[in-house]
Amino acid sequence: MNPLRRAGARPGPAFTVTLDGREIEALPGRTVAATLWAAGVTSWRSTRGAGRPRGVFCGIGVCFDCLVTVNGRPNQRACLVPVRPGDEIRTQEGTGHDD
Amino acid sequence: MTDRPRLAVVGAGPAGLAASLAATSRGIHVTLVDSAARVGGQFYRRPAAALGALRPQALHHAWHTWERLRDGLAAADSVEHLPDRHVWCVERRSDDFVVQALLGPDQRESESVRADAVLLATGGYEKVLPFPGWTLPGVVTAGGAQAMLKEGLVVPGRTAVVAGTGPLLLPVATGLAAAGVEVAALVESADPRAFARRAGALAALPGKVAEAAGYTARLLRHRVALMPRHTVVAAHGERRVEAVTVAALDGEGRVEAGTERRIPCDTLAVGHGMLAHTDLAESLGCRVEGLRVYADDEQRTDVPGVWAAGETTGVGGSALALAEGHIAGRSIAARLTGRAPDPREWAPAAKSRRRLRAFSALLDTLYTPSAHWTDQVTDDTVVCRCEEVSAGEIRTAVAELGAGDVRTVKLLTRAGMGWCQGRMCEPAVAGLAGCEQTPARRLLARPVPLGVLARAGEPQEVLGGEPRVDRGGEPQEVLGGEPREDRGGEPQEAHGGEPREDRGGEPQDAHGGEPREDRGGEPREAHGGEPGVGQGG
Known part of the structure; x- marks a missing residue:
């Protein structure tokens, strides 16, 4: 049973956000990280040094591995930031300031 | 405004909630400052409200304890909950305290809360x-x-x-x-x-x-x-x-x-x-023993006016956090109204605390990582996730450059100097260096924008409970991380004072309480978990 059904969720209407221009569906109340997980995405950053993929690690705002660019602002912790209708989420390359 | 004595509780997990209820029912005005949108901490982290979960308890344990806390909070007339506040510093002044918190999720503005006493219930990770x-x-x-x-x-x-x-x-x-x-x-x-x-x-x-x-x-x-x-x-x-x-x-x-x-x-x-968040205590000058904040039988730290409860005083689970929080709240209520507390009033909670601490100590001896875990860590394994420092670099620092402690390894390799300020890699670096993990002495509990820091030094007018907002922050991000020479366009980081040596600013989450539970053969929850029942309250 999926977790939404398990908890008897009756979420508000879904809305659309984009990840690197691709539309994905989001539920109100979820964070950016939860939205991306639900869309089957587990990495949305490449490291500054080796360019390795990263996503959620600690899930509670401590590790900063899940940094992402949302609406042009880089270095936001995806596990803390609530998703909003129309958000433009972008994979963050390196520091997020190079592009 | 109120004439009641004012308590600021940092962290709205089991310890912070139990303390808030105990204190407010004894005449104290409580400002409950927490990084999450809703109270509960990690242990009682609940489905986001907009998800409309009809059975939020389906993925939880000890839900009836949560219901008691929730109902108590709803009935309390003098607890002010400030959600989405990421506390980065608690300042001790001559006759009161100022809690500084960044407003989430943007964290570009800071707010101050004045209080006569502070309870650190910051949980762990x-x-x-x-x-x-x-x-x-x-x-x-x-x-x-x-x-x-x-x-x-x-x-x-x-x-x-x-x-x-x-x-x-x-x-x-x-x-x-x-x-x-x-x-x-x-x-x-x-x-x-x-x-x-x-x-x-x-x-x-x-x-x-x-x-x-x-x-x-x-x-x-x-x-x-x-x-x-x-x-x-x-x-x-x-x-x-x-x-x-x-x-x-x-x-x-x-x-x-x-x-x-x-x-x-x-x-x-x-x-x-689990590890405890001890940063706020360290910056206040509280005694830290090993990796936990020292607290006496009343849950007082050695700094007058500062109490601590829950994981921050030693990881032990949500039931222990509830007992410690309850005791702290009663002690604070007595002390702030000029009375010496009578420990007999909280004897049941003290008994729970004693048993749960003993149990937790026992579990610590049973649940141990494999003794030779470093054997599996190949030289090319990244150890510091933020700065991408490999085990090989750390071993070289130890074997060839003579580093014998975490701080020296950090200076030589940058391990622990990034965004998380070593929270993730410190245990590993200590293991690879063959030394004990010691408190990191982070000056700021989380990354703070430069503008906010600049204003924090100005004379402030902080009114009691009415939080003052400081718009300091330009989108200047400042991370706790240290800039690496090669990063070109990084924003200017202000490490909170972090001198490239050790410290740095880190986030501590006030996620108030962590999970834990009380373990039992058990699960202790960590973030959120489950278990635990709480006596205490």
Whole structure:
């Protein structure tokens, strides 16, 4: 049973956000990280040094591995930031300031 | 405004909530400052309100305890909850305290709350020791998987392995299985024979043993392979984890050659215990013993006016946090109204505290990472996830450059100098350097924008409880991280004072309480977890 059904969720209407221009569906109340997980995405950053993929690690705002660019602002912790209708989420390359 | 004495509670987990209720019912005005949108901390992290969960308890444990806390809070007339506040500093002035918090989620503005006393109930976070492949997407902390599940009602994949050591692994594996994930194996490094040898002591808390047995039964029903005295040797994959290799441990804690098995999975939830957030206490000058904040029988730190409760004074679970928080709240209420408290008033909570601490100490001796975990850490394994420092670089710093402690390794390699300020890699660096992990002495509890810092030094007018907003922050991000020479366009970081040496600013989450529970044979929840019942209150 999926977790939404398990908890008897009756979420508000879904809305659309984009990840690197691709539309994905989001539920109100979820964070950016939860939205991306639900869309089957587990990495949305490449490291500054080796360019390795990263996503959620600690899930509670401590590790900063899940940094992402949302609406042009880089270095936001995806596990803390609530998703909003129309958000433009972008994979963050390196520091997020190079592009 | 109120004429009542004012208490600021940092962290709205079990400890902070129990303290708030105990204090406010005895005439104290409480300002409850917490980083999350809703109270509960990690243990009682609940589905986001907009998800409309009709059965929020389905993924929780000890829900009736939560209901008591929630109802108490609803009835309290003098608790002001300030959500989405990430506390970065508590300043002690001549006759009061000022709590400085960044407003989330942007964290570009800061707010101040004045109080006559402060309770630090900042909880903890999970410790994870490195192994090859641990930075791959899909490898998450056990508590992180649980936190995302509890709040976002979401899981990272279809097939998971849960691994490491500690009472948290049981509820995490059970929760993932209940949420529809196929849990291929629960890999625990602890040796069941050690539990058998301490059966008598474990029986002191029969409820916890029964709880552990209940989790185990549910895992067996879900056909989860239980693999005690095993460890994950490596995670494999290119863009995300695709499989893990697990192996048996011998009596000395070394991997037994020839026992390696590859298990396909798209998720590895891993954890090796919990660490306390001690940063705010350290910056206030509170005594820290080992990795926990010292507190006396009333939960007072050695700094007048500062109390501490829950994981920050030693990881022990939500039930222990509730007991400590309750005692702290009563002590604070008495002290702020000029009375010497009578410990007989909280004798039941003190008794719970004593038993739960003893139990927690026992579990700490049973749930231990494999003794030779560093053997599995190849030289090319990234240890500092932020600064991408490898085990080989750390070993070179130790063997060839003479580094004998975490701070020197940091100076030589940058390990621990990034965004997380060493929270994730410190235990590993200490293990590789062959030294004890010591408090990191972070000056700021989390990354703070430069503009906010600049204003923090100005004369402030902070009114009691009415938080003052400082718009200091330009989008200037400042991370706790140190700039690396090569990063070109990085924003100017202000490390909170972090001199490139040690300290740095870090976030501490006031996620108030962590999970924990009280472990019992149990699961202790870490982030959020489950267990625990609380007496205390």
